[in-house]
Amino acid sequence: MTDAGPVLVVADDLTGANATAAALARAGMRAVTVADGERPAIVAEFVSRFDAVVISTNARHVPGADAAELVRRAVRSGWPTPLAANRIDSTLRGNVGPTTAALVAEVSAQSGRRAVALCVPAHPEAGRHTVGGVQLLGGRRLEETELAGDPRSPITHSEVATLFEGLRTTTIPLEIVTGPDDRLVAAFAAAVDGGTDVVVADALTTDNIARVARAATTVNDVTWVTVDPGPATVAMAAALGLHRTPDGAPLLAVSGSATSLTRDQLVRLRGEREVVVVRPALPADARVPDVDTTADRLATALESARPDQVVLLASVLDESDVTDVDHATAAAIPRALARAVRRALETHQVDAIFATGGDITASLFAELAAHGLDVEGEIEPLAVAGELVGGPWSGLPIATKGGLVGDTGTTVACIDHLRQAAETRRRRVHPAQSRQTAW
Template sequence: MADVLVVADDLTGANAAAAGFARAGFRAVTASAGERAEVVAEMVSRFDVVVATTDSRHLEPARARERVGRVVRAGWPARLVCNRIDTTLRGNVGATTREVLDRVAELTGSRVVALCAPAHPGANRQTIGGMQLLDGRRLEDTEVARDARTPIHTSDVVALLREQADLEVVAVPLDAVTGDLDALAETIRQHLDAGAEVIVADATTVEHLDRLAAAAVAATAGTETVWTTTDPGPASVALAAALGLAESDRGAPLLALSGSATELTQLQLRQLVAERGARPLRTAGRHAVPDVDATVRMLDDALAEADPGDIVVLATVLDDSDLWSPSSEEAARIPVALARAARRALESRPVDGVFTTGGDVTAALLAELGSHGLEISDEVVPLAVAGSLVGGPWDGLQIVTKGGLVGDARTTIECLDHLRGQVEAHRRQVTAAESRERT
């Protein structure tokens, strides 16, 4: 389950929304889902926030709704569903709001309401008196009124929503937003009791959006009401924080793959278990080429049970009792089987980064993941490098790799510690993902 599913009507807006969530500490991804909504289903288990682009801004309302509905169903379940709209209200704002409300209601069986706060303070977009302003001017007085494809004829957010869809819309003025927080929550509660489906709120600052989100959550506390958003992104980030999503554990486990049988590697893995609490797994099929199917099942279970930041180790040799004398043909198949098991597990279980020891294993893993190579960012210790995968469905995955005879007893610990720091730095970036399914 993703924390947040964002449905965006164009790529630029999707990227901006994802960047806002990334700045707030979420792992965010953008996915092109205009014609392939099913790609979203692959992303929700691997990222905190999935921002799906439907390319529906200039479509007929019925087609836009169809695409939005497919994305919501494909990305379900999610803790918060957001309808990312243009800051100047171009496109099918009302139609997509209606669709998100209907689909989330269908999937939850609960009452669903939308917080519509179209202000984007950082981009100098404000909402005052229910009017959307661009650099302090009403939209109909700016160049968006002459947009070739979707000209804007009104800045009145409530009127625009009602014009485009059958929606019960009410407005919350700026004096309520900036006043007593309990009174603001009570105002929202009264509107909801009167049957409101969409709360349009004034805002000119990020603090206003934070207050709105906190009041919205307080207004529905103890009820089964489900909130969604219709906004350019900042209000969605604020509501995610108010719902406590930003406080949940972030990230996924780290995966260490070892195909080395050296005494040094065994010592390093024992030290990793002792000092960092890593969970060691021996590949299935002892004294033989690993059984890929059985290894996948074992690794899948371990990754599912692991907490963010935990280390899961999959190794062909953990101690001397695992040593055997494979033929040259078997020796060539071992790293391929290890890498294939890892790839199949990664298709359904997220990891934040991968550590590999053994050159053959590293090469086999790159081939299995469809990578063209590594973008090297650092040398952790001599002959152990850090970087990320280049190309393929796992493009950008953080990795540290070393040879089986490199370093001392604590070198693998140093490599995993470096990988953890590398992942935290990378978390602030937004990924653009593609399907990872392979035959």
């Protein structure tokens, strides 16, 4: 994932969202679709976990002003992003013009830069092509197909530029798209210099689309957004060099246990694996960690840690950390640690979590809004591995054990198991369900 956040795609229906997410996944990204378009603020809960977030607004057949507002809200929820896209129907049905205008305006407002839309409606693998600014389905104009009789969105014409009423539009014809690179680059530069809002590009092949995307990125001082059924967004992401980090993210280990066995396990972990230690922030004369400061420390460590490292948040590392506390304080410490973990995870990605200590494990499940554990099995007796079920971190690998479980090598074994589980997970595209229920 890039430091600027994930690719953000706003689609007007769920099947289109799924298709675009699948295309981004094939390109090597970890992609997720968000089906609840009535609450696009949930996008914010996924931006730290995925390389591409595709939200369906289900707005193809709603009034244009309503569809535009849903796009603006989705962009605000997912910002910042290195690439925003308006996923449109390949047969041009729906609110293409209003949603494109909204995307251009919102990205410009959020970035503080001029935004220009690149519209490449061709989807060659699906038999959709654009020639002379006209969209073709199986070689026929759209209005010459059964789409003319669509009961909800009848198509009466195929000229792409006419969709963008109120926006300045430039069309780059196929002879330029397939011609010398310098002519294609010059065409984009001229369009941008001329004040265009939307560049519509012809395309017959996926190679045509890739050439168009590469040429667009040579133009400086603008932020490009894409308007297409998927292929151009994938091509633009490639042209911009956007891809997931192949080695993933660091692992997070959280220890709330004060047992001597746990301390010995953490000593061995630090001796045998690359570990970044984070200590809870304790206010003067207090034993309960300050959540805000601890979360900041943890977030800083996660941001700077390498993917092959373990970030360890531990309340007790050696005997000098062991103190007598009353019942209320003992209960408050794991809750504070778990709350700090949640806040850090809202902005930083981890590949898996290891938790040692029964109270900290329960507090983590509560703070991460997990409904339960999809149990894979035992790594060692009483050391259990699985994935979180429910909540915004659903599917995240986790291993848990009590403070008196195992021998000195058990924590290392759990970490090594989680690394393998995380690598397997990176190959999958996960559905996700947010715990957020309102704007």
